[in-house]
Amino acid sequence: MSTRVDAVTAWESLFRAxxxxxxxxxxxxxTRDISLNEYDVLFNLSRQPGRELRQRDLNRQTLLAQPSLxxxxxxLAGRGYVEKAPDPKDARGTLIRLTDEGFALFRRVAVEHMxxxxxRVGGALDxxxxxxxxxxxxKLRADEG
Amino acid sequence: MSTRVDAVTAWESLFRAxxxxxxxxxxxxxTRDISLNEYDVLFNLSRQPGRELRQRDLNRQTLLAQPSLxxxxxxLAGRGYVEKAPDPKDARGTLIRLTDEGFALFRRVAVEHMxxxxxRVGGALDxxxxxxxxxxxxKLRADEG
DNA sequence: GCTAATTCGATACGTTTGCATCGAGAATGG
DNA sequence: CCATTCTCGATGCAAACGTATCGAATTAGC
Numbered sequence: 001m002s003t004r005v006d007a008v009t010a011w012e013s014l015f016r017a018x019x020x021x022x023x024x025x026x027x028x029x030x031t032r033d034i035s036l037n038e039y040d041v042l043f044n045l046s047r048q049p050g051r052e053l054r055q056r057d058l059n060r061q062t063l064l065a066q067p068s069l070x071x072x073x074x075x076l077a078g079r080g081y082v083e084k085a086p087d088p089k090d091a092r093g094t095l096i097r098l099t100d101e102g103f104a105l106f107r108r109v110a111v112e113h114m115x116x117x118x119x120r121v122g123g124a125l126d127x128x129x130x131x132x133x134x135x136x137x138x139k140l141r142a143d144e145g
Numbered sequence: 146m147s148t149r150v151d152a153v154t155a156w157e158s159l160f161r162a163x164x165x166x167x168x169x170x171x172x173x174x175x176t177r178d179i180s181l182n183e184y185d186v187l188f189n190l191s192r193q194p195g196r197e198l199r200q201r202d203l204n205r206q207t208l209l210a211q212p213s214l215x216x217x218x219x220x221l222a223g224r225g226y227v228e229k230a231p232d233p234k235d236a237r238g239t240l241i242r243l244t245d246e247g248f249a250l251f252r253r254v255a256v257e258h259m260x261x262x263x264x265r266v267g268g269a270l271d272x273x274x275x276x277x278x279x280x281x282x283x284k285l286r287a288d289e290g
Numbered sequence: 291g292c293t294a295a296t297t298c299g300a301t302a303c304g305t306t307t308g309c310a311t312c313g314a315g316a317a318t319g320g
Numbered sequence: 321c322c323a324t325t326c327t328c329g330a331t332g333c334a335a336a337c338g339t340a341t342c343g344a345a346t347t348a349g350c
Contacts, residue, residue, distance in 0.1 A: 122152030
């Protein structure tokens, strides 16, 4: 069956493309202000209703191990960008909420970051390619398991 | 211009897909034997003629910072999976060569790893999708800058 | 309703990573 | 040919990460 080989090849291409693009983007990222992992957390919170999310759900969006995210959040909380509150629905859980200051930081960084992405990604693919790529990647992500 | 928005959307999709797939793959990876970054180094060496590469070139394939790769290689060398030799063409450079033991380890791990990829990626997209995705990602990667 | 198994987040601890910097060698420019 | 600049890889050091483990809370099975 050729799908076996094709799947590995496609993943290889996707992974290398991700590395290539990420290198450019990371080089232009304002790491002094915030790390990419921290940005990713702010990003995920920002698009949530009420700008809050359970730590458990936040963890599912990233590749970070649970203890790593736990401490990353403590660092963000220490700098005033997020707040931690117990989940009223589940006493085990913790709700992480983006503060106004955190949202302001996110928006400020997002502007530069999106410009980097537009330059690197938009410069390599035309509109049709971009749309196609997004569809395929969404399909790939959807199939959890 | 709508390409601005599309580029950011497409990158977002690609990145999230990469995270989703990587989570599955990493969970099934034999981390006891070797880390994913270490595997990536062995992988890159394995497909090189003579199975050797300059550390500088190796560095361009990964997202690791130069000192991190330097020490990762030292660890691999300490375990006998690679060997370091001065580059006769350039006395600054170091050639990293995959040993037979390193190649054997790579092949052993690659079997399981490719099975993980096939299951996760091949299960979500059909052959046409996979081919399309590979083309788009290669195009995206090609445009370095 | 009670016990066992699971989930959630935090902490201890060793490992890995990145940033800053260095010395040695190679390229550049006069 | 010499001085300046750049490239390559290594090391000091602090920050961040992952594995193992724990206590508290919830869920599942009897």
